[in-house]
Amino acid sequence: MKSHAGAKSGLSWAVHLTVAALVVLWLVPTVGLLVSSFRDRDQISASGWWEAPLPVEQTYRVRTDPDAAVERHGRVVLSGNVFDSEDSAGSGTVTGFGVTGRAPAEFAPGATADLRGGGRLTVAADGRFSAEADAPFGRRGPTIYFEAETPPKVTLDNYRMVLGADGMDRAFINTLTVTVPATVIPILIAAFAAYALAWMEFPGRGLLIAAVVGLLVVPLQLALVPLLRLHQAVGIGQSFMGIWFAHTGFGLPLAVYLLRNYMAGLPRDIIESAKVDGATDFQVFTRIVLPLSFPALASFAIFQFLWTWNDLLVAKVFLPAASETKVMTVKIADDLLGSRGGDWGILAAAAFISMAVPLVVFFALQRYLVRGLLAGSVK
Amino acid sequence: MSPLLQGLVTILIGVGGCVGYFYGANLMLDRVIFPARGRDPGANISRANAVRPWLFMAPAMAALGLYLVYPVVGSFWRSLFNRDGGSFIGLGNYTDLAADPAFRTALFNNLLWVLVVPAASTFLGLIAAQLTDRIRWGNIAKSMIFMPMAISFVGASLIWKFVYANEADIGLINAIRAGLGFQDPIDVIQIPFWNNFFLMAILIWIQTGFAMVILSAALRGIPDETIEAAILDGANPFQIFFRVMVPQITGTIVVVWTTITILVLKVFDIVYTMTGGNFGTQILPSYMMSYMFKDDGRATAVAFVIMLIVLPVMVWNIVQARKEMR
Numbered sequence: 001m002k003s004h005a006g007a008k009s010g011l012s013w014a015v016h017l018t019v020a021a022l023v024v025l026w027l028v029p030t031v032g033l034l035v036s037s038f039r040d041r042d043q044i045s046a047s048g049w050w051e052a053p054l055p056v057e058q059t060y061r062v063r064t065d066p067d068a069a070v071e072r073h074g075r076v077v078l079s080g081n082v083f084d085s086e087d088s089a090g091s092g093t094v095t096g097f098g099v100t101g102r103a104p105a106e107f108a109p110g111a112t113a114d115l116r117g118g119g120r121l122t123v124a125a126d127g128r129f130s131a132e133a134d135a136p137f138g139r140r141g142p143t144i145y146f147e148a149e150t151p152p153k154v155t156l157d158n159y160r161m162v163l164g165a166d167g168m169d170r171a172f173i174n175t176l177t178v179t180v181p182a183t184v185i186p187i188l189i190a191a192f193a194a195y196a197l198a199w200m201e202f203p204g205r206g207l208l209i210a211a212v213v214g215l216l217v218v219p220l221q222l223a224l225v226p227l228l229r230l231h232q233a234v235g236i237g238q239s240f241m242g243i244w245f246a247h248t249g250f251g252l253p254l255a256v257y258l259l260r261n262y263m264a265g266l267p268r269d270i271i272e273s274a275k276v277d278g279a280t281d282f283q284v285f286t287r288i289v290l291p292l293s294f295p296a297l298a299s300f301a302i303f304q305f306l307w308t309w310n311d312l313l314v315a316k317v318f319l320p321a322a323s324e325t326k327v328m329t330v331k332i333a334d335d336l337l338g339s340r341g342g343d344w345g346i347l348a349a350a351a352f353i354s355m356a357v358p359l360v361v362f363f364a365l366q367r368y369l370v371r372g373l374l375a376g377s378v379k
Numbered sequence: 380m381s382p383l384l385q386g387l388v389t390i391l392i393g394v395g396g397c398v399g400y401f402y403g404a405n406l407m408l409d410r411v412i413f414p415a416r417g418r419d420p421g422a423n424i425s426r427a428n429a430v431r432p433w434l435f436m437a438p439a440m441a442a443l444g445l446y447l448v449y450p451v452v453g454s455f456w457r458s459l460f461n462r463d464g465g466s467f468i469g470l471g472n473y474t475d476l477a478a479d480p481a482f483r484t485a486l487f488n489n490l491l492w493v494l495v496v497p498a499a500s501t502f503l504g505l506i507a508a509q510l511t512d513r514i515r516w517g518n519i520a521k522s523m524i525f526m527p528m529a530i531s532f533v534g535a536s537l538i539w540k541f542v543y544a545n546e547a548d549i550g551l552i553n554a555i556r557a558g559l560g561f562q563d564p565i566d567v568i569q570i571p572f573w574n575n576f577f578l579m580a581i582l583i584w585i586q587t588g589f590a591m592v593i594l595s596a597a598l599r600g601i602p603d604e605t606i607e608a609a610i611l612d613g614a615n616p617f618q619i620f621f622r623v624m625v626p627q628i629t630g631t632i633v634v635v636w637t638t639i640t641i642l643v644l645k646v647f648d649i650v651y652t653m654t655g656g657n658f659g660t661q662i663l664p665s666y667m668m669s670y671m672f673k674d675d676g677r678a679t680a681v682a683f684v685i686m687l688i689v690l691p692v693m694v695w696n697i698v699q700a701r702k703e704m705r
Contacts, residue, residue, distance in 0.1 A: 011616060012513075019510050023523045026584065029538045030526070032551065036541060048548050049541075177386040185393040192401055193439035196432040206704055208436070213700040215447045217641045217693045221667055221682035223446060225675045226453030230445075240382055244389060249446025252439055281431055282405045310531030312648045313664075317671065325382070329533040333652050344541070344549055351537040355530050362529035366522065373589065374596050 037348035064141030079130035092150035097123040104145035158349035171331040182247035190255030198263035262296035299372025328354040458679040472680035485666040497639040504590025525588035532648030597631035
């Protein structure tokens, strides 16, 4: 395959470049999210994530404490470091300072500025400042405005915040609670049905297979209202029990279809010789077909896992809207986007928490996923 | 009981119940109902074997019937009633829909989505498949392009919110615009009409990997002789790709196209997360969600409209499947 189409070197460079561009285009948005989730919230709004390794220039405003002033040579001197204040970043380099909010970087570090209330102020590049006046400062000390470059800050604060105060930890557990039974239970139910459709002779088999193919594309939207009413009528209501049932039902067509296709492709000789040796259908299924179908079982399991983990629609309808039962997707879409819409670091951390497990599963088991996709659509 | 524990118990009960059912029912059939003894053991064995497939299929058929077949009928029936389900209004919900400009916007936007997303994903996927198959690090590249498949639509929407953000220090698009010298940042999500395409880009980003994986397998299945013959005849690489290879995988292209089309008709997450259906970006699934829990009659009517749009694809799929089985 590699050698065909007369590989000319110029064209091959074009291929490398095009693929590289495509990969970059595909990765950049995700990388942006990942980088942002580790950045300090003030730095996020001060510079783009692509500038994350560079120092950030930000404007600060600190209020000095007049009680710290001392008298020296008949003048009142107030000195300290602007970075000691809670309002500034802790460390950095002052690139300019000022005495009014309108011109926060009017003076270069080391220069002397006249305070509006009388006296003079100077701020050094390392943040040390001193204000001198003939009379004591009033009840409030002079306010210093300055612009500083702070070194890039890598922090886990966003994760701490979103897992703690925003309740993403609970949502994570809820997602896990929804996902695991909803992945495990359909497999077994589907495997028996798939075996019957693949290897047992009975009237109406072809019709049933066709029906499964048809059900593959039924829009979920149809199921929402009637089934919710049904669940309420039988007393399940909106609950984990209800969503497990719903995911099981919705996952079954793909499960039966994938598994049947795979099982029907198993070599006829093995199954027939087992039957000649006196094995019953039940034994053929459990001892031969089920172990041989492991790759198909794995690929369906991955599909169903990703689908239930990432689902928003079914969770919104079949789980109660209370915050203790919200799964991560609902939490992000309904709570965080509303209450923390402008808090990009928090949003990025939340999104990444919800994506971490599927990404691990994806990269670890990609082979099975690809195999399942191919079995599901090419045949 | 904590939900997680409840989940574990459910797995045990569910798996145990299934195993118990299949094993027990199978045993019942062979030992009690049609035992292989008595006057005519042979007849009993064949009777048992006639029943067994249905026994194996019963749980799956029950679940499929209840969760997918019944809702088609149930939804249609519900859509004939008014908001609280109290009175029968015939096709009233449908005529209301037809008169609602928001519904027409949603239908029009959905049409755009159906035209653009499958076409773009399939085309990009085809290009990616062909190019990555020809280079040594192609598998890594494939992995990266395929990766968005693992991300939820909500997660993907957040990722793209960072690209589209209305501030030059957060959104890449506005950063690039600022770099080119434009003064004011724009909110691409609020540009009428074109904002739809920015939302579609998210789904294209997700689905291209899917198309690429399947089309790549199909491209590898093309017999080498056809390509060698084309080379001998002096065809250039573009001619080989578009005139020799693509025609041989038309079937797979159609499958990929229709699969993505079906998906487009179901996905409400992206619009819901990005705009909530505002700024003229409503599509049918999100339009339906805006009536869910408020007016079930209207919601089921929208769902049924979606079903009607999917119906031709469904029929075509069934016809194809039957053809293959023969």
